Amino acid sequence: MRSLLMASAVALSALPLADAHAQTALPVQTITGTRLDVVATGEVTRVPDIAQVSTGVITTAPTATAALEQNAAQMRRVRDALRRAGIADRDIQTSAINLYPDYRQDERGGNPQLIGYRAQNEVTVRFRDIANTGKILDALVAEGANQINGPMLSIDKPEAALDEARVKALANARARAELYARAAGKRVGRILSISESGGGIPGPVYGRVANMRAESTKIDPGEQSLSVSLTVSFELE
Structure with a gap:
């Protein structure tokens, strides 16, 4: 039994060190240019339904x-x-x-x-x-x-409107990155990361009830704004 345990220990210690590291190592994202973080907002309006x-x-x-x-x-x-x-x-x-x-x-x-x-x-x-x-x-x-x-x-189903706001936010982020890149004499390269924060579905808002008497009540729905904020990291080359 003792010889069997010793053999097992020898077999484990014989594993290549590189293989052990390969099981736990995480990929590291490296950049060769300048990192630029931009916060941008996209906004759309809809009539409440x-x-x-x-x-x-x-x-x-x-x-x-x-x-x-x-x-x-x-x-x-x-x-x-x-x-x-x-x-x-x-x-x-x-x-x-x-x-x-x-x-x-x-x-x-x-x-x-x-x-x-x-x-x-x-x-x-x-x-x-x-x-x-x-x-x-x-x-x-x-x-x-x-x-x-x-x-x-x-707004009953705001998902499509919010997706439109997300596209606008990303376009605004890229436009701002292009502005910084031109000022720095560089060009915008790849996107490193995108994170969404803030904005989202607006809470209910009070409308206006006019002429509150029989056969005359009228509700004016107006418009509501939906917005999405993104933090986008670019590589400037």
Whole structure:
């Protein structure tokens, strides 16, 4: 057994040193010119195609039970109006349900008096056809909605726009590198590295709801900017 172990040790020590190094060595990128790091941004604009609105019902009644019952009845009409307008269930989400006492301050400076209860039920609704959002909001008010907040406007599928911004960012980076190269009496060679940072999908922005009364509500979507920032390393030769 001892002779077998010694033979194994001899066999391992006989491995060429170069082979052992070849298993762990990493390729090293070398340059012969000057390294130039450029940060550039590409930006595109799109018209938002999604509007998100919070809408709901606030009811008051002498008792908590009555306030909730009245609220539920009005919210059923509001939800039915949304479905009749073609809003899918996946675009309707409950965001708040609240019940709290309603007090009246005693004019003589005494303790506040409980006069009833206030119930609130709120849903967040996504409208995929902004042109019809105003008409739907008017219909909601007609069916009992007495609380509307928003809209928040966003872009549903920004991937293609972001890819366009990436191409612009890279073109801007190369144009800036060409400028530096000419000033230094060199020329732009290969790209050494590209990293993306910042920019990306913009958060929802508030739009404008004009003339909030029946049969007149209008939403102006405007435009949103999408940007991508790149750090690009060039070799100047």
